[in-house]
Amino acid sequence: MEGMNSEASAVKLPECFSSVIPGWFSEISPMWPGEAHSLKVEKILFQGKSEYQNVIVFQSSTYGKVLVLDGVIQLTERDECAYQEMITHLPLCSIPNPKKVSKQFFPRVAVGFDDPRVTLHIGDGVAFLKAVPEGTYDAVIVDSSDPIGPAQELFEKPFFQSVAKALRPGGVVCTQAESIWLHMHIIEDIVENCRQIFKGAVNYAWTSVPTYPSGVIGFMLCTTEGPPVDFKHPINPIDADDSHIKTKGPLKFYNSEMHSAAFSLPSFARKVIESKSD
């Protein structure tokens, strides 16, 4: 630990931490070359290796608890509301009466496990969806990590085909679709694949998440052929203070205005995405 300052010595850190700012966690990846976001670490709460990934949970100094998989921040308590609320409400507020929803827990954490409406399947989402009878779901939400590592398959055509098969006519899918600032080439491929497979609407939406690289992340929202879905104007408008929402508290981030705004794209991104969409 030679060369580390006293701040760092107070917190015993795994190797991936100390390689950059002593006492801080830094996120470095070929997915975002030449930049790194760092969070100051108060305490490591968990570290281990699952069958699939390296897992670290630490208490950060200003972002609450942080979950890291294979060196990449998956969520922090301070800003998880933006990602979690958007990836779920963008699809579910866009169809009239969503009942049957498959959230692919690969590999993020999500709330609501103890909701009586939830049946939790832990396993390989790719295999799970292949085995599902045709037309089973109203909505599929794919909360994947980046396409390097175990989530790679979730960005490929055969998986999108399984999703389309698992959806009822006019069913919706929402899948994590990276950053317009960093990954336009990946997005371009995803849009192209989705246009071939989902014969209803194919839309890209995005949201601000401070602890994700470039500070934003996007979603592909697509439908199979069937009753039309107007993603930009949610059919189930809900707002933060609506009392009918069965969540553990009011929504912090999502509201109907944010829903519609999420589909507005900067000109540089719109140009690429629309050229693939039409």
Added chain:
Amino acid sequence: MEGMNSEASAVKLPECFSSVIPGWFSEISPMWPGEAHSLKVEKILFQGKSEYQNVIVFQSSTYGKVLVLDGVIQLTERDECAYQEMITHLPLCSIPNPKKVSKQFFPRVAVGFDDPRVTLHIGDGVAFLKAVPEGTYDAVIVDSSDPIGPAQELFEKPFFQSVAKALRPGGVVCTQAESIWLHMHIIEDIVENCRQIFKGAVNYAWTSVPTYPSGVIGFMLCTTEGPPVDFKHPINPIDADDSHIKTKGPLKFYNSEMHSAAFSLPSFARKVIESKSD
């Protein structure tokens, strides 16, 4: 330079660089405690001290040239379009025929100095505005740095009063107003001040800028009493491919949809800002 790796030795860096990631520039500030964004440095192009601030310009490895004032990233070539296009077009597309505009160059760089329509005054913007005859401007754009350091006055009530005085009835101001993720307490104060001083509309808008802390930055858009201004529905709709725009190239980021979407706020921010606005 003991302990620095070969990458760092290849690039001779000022002290503020080497203290964090060797060979990288890291932005650490009490304005965003516990987090840091870092960019890999290829070459320092300029470093010096102006009358007001420490100035560094470096070539980054993946964000183009980067301007740093007092240790804080002001712009990078890769994402400046988001900030510059939004801070100018949000106010100027909201009024019918903007002719007289005062852009306070404190202390950012901006394009367009050689446009024949520009008269450039270099100096103290606070003093400049005080001396301007009442009702001179259609629009004032305050491109300030953070309220710690020389820009502090630009966030205070007397300055907003000078702006209001310098504007014609129904004139608009757009001023840099920090991040909803990091600075709600500062924003709350700004909104409260603006409500007292600007008797027309008082609105908050925001945009994605990857190299700013938390990945976003906001703007206050206000008007003096006079012809009403509907900021959310721009009266001058322009889009990236409009040929009448006298810029050096098409807009990369701004379009009318992004304009309207910029005023949609997450519930946690809307709650605070609307409580101050009404």
